[in-house]
Amino acid sequence: KNQVEQSPQSLIILEGKNCTLQCNYTVSPFSNLRWYKQDTGRGPVSLTIMTFSENTKSNGRYTATLDADTKQSSLHITASQLSDSASYICVVRGSGGYNKLIFGAGTRLAVHP
Amino acid sequence: DTAVSQTPKYLVTQMGNDKSIKCEQNLGHDTMYWYKQDSKKFLKIMFSYNNKELIINETVPNRFSPKSPDKAHLNLHINSLELGDSAVYFCASSQGSHQPQHFGDGTRLSIL
Numbered sequence: 535k536n537q538v539e540q541s542p543q544s545l546i547i548l549e550g551k552n553c554t555l556q557c558n559y560t561v562s563p564f565s566n567l568r569w570y571k572q573d574t575g576r577g578p579v580s581l582t583i584m585t586f587s588e589n590t591k592s593n594g595r596y597t598a599t600l601d602a603d604t605k606q607s608s609l610h611i612t613a614s615q616l617s618d619s620a621s622y623i624c625v626v627r628g629s630g631g632y633n634k635l636i637f638g639a640g641t642r643l644a645v646h647p
Numbered sequence: 648d649t650a651v652s653q654t655p656k657y658l659v660t661q662m663g664n665d666k667s668i669k670c671e672q673n674l675g676h677d678t679m680y681w682y683k684q685d686s687k688k689f690l691k692i693m694f695s696y697n698n699k700e701l702i703i704n705e706t707v708p709n710r711f712s713p714k715s716p717d718k719a720h721l722n723l724h725i726n727s728l729e730l731g732d733s734a735v736y737f738c739a740s741s742q743g744s745h746q747p748q749h750f751g752d753g754t755r756l757s758i759l
Contacts, residue, residue, distance in 0.1 A: 577750030637690040
């Protein structure tokens with residue numbers, strides 16, 4: 535079964551600290567992997583999108599990594615800010631006959647002052 | 648200037664009623680989507696349209712009927728609403744199916 539699993543389910547950190555969120559997937563064949571940020575009461579916003587050949591991609595203080603061999607991705611947030619408090623969703627797109635998006639359940643991040 | 652806009656933002660109605668949610672995007676994208684986000688925050692795709700043609704139709708009751716009058720609009724009509732339909736419904740758009748999706752802010756549907 536094609537799945538996307540994220541950990542931890544929730545995380546609390548202090549403002550200014552770094553954190554790393556994990557995403558493991560079993561979707562195969564694989565096309566690309568996306569990270570979205572969803573603020574409370576808003577729709578998800580795209581942070582990064584990586585294809586099979588990309589190992590890392592940055593968007594400001596957000597850096598995503600991808601290991602297509604082990605089917606793992608991480609999202610690293612540097613020097614966290616209060617505005618980083620949100621849910622972070624990992625999404626994997628299959629390819630070929632399985633050309634659809636599979637969403638993870640998300641990691642809820644709370645940044646405290 | 649909202650890129651993907653949904654109306655209404657909130658919808659409270661009684662079981663058995665019929666309701667519609669509208670979605671418009673001004674990004675010039677050719678692909679639009681409807682998602683359902685349940686109480687556990689899982690996003691699940693319901694429908695996808697490319698250039699007004701239905702390309703994804705997940706296992707959704709046929710009480711849900713999408714309509715795309717043009718590339719910029721994808722509306723969702725729901726007949727005979729049930730308690731289990733309570734959720735947040737998100738509209739999204741993208742240029743092709745491999746580009747990032749832009750989401751609206753959701754319609755919060757509550758069935759009494």
